[in-house]
Amino acid sequence: MDLSTWMERDLGEDEVKVALNSLAGEKSPRPDGLPMIVYKKCWYFMKDEIMAAVKELQNNSFINWRHNTTYITLAPKVVGASSLSDYSPISL
Helix, strand or coil: CCHHHHHCCCCCHHHHHHHHHCCCCCCCCCCCCCCHHHHHHCHHHHHHHHHHHHHHHHHHCCCCHHHHCCCEEEEECCCCCCCHHHEEEEEC
């Protein structure tokens, strides 16, 4: 198999899992704030969604913008919050 054919092949679950496991677990490279350890530990439950994103990237050369969307809201830190300092921003 020549190099260009090899580079264009579909990635398998094993190859994606090896790449995922090579990343530092305590880092948070995604905007959702989840550390990589979540994806490593939950591979069994999340592999279909992860593989769908990988295949989408391979087929379209980009990932749907919805995968990179973060919603920010304010969560009250105290009961009866009345000023901005009484809230904490969280991303969803």
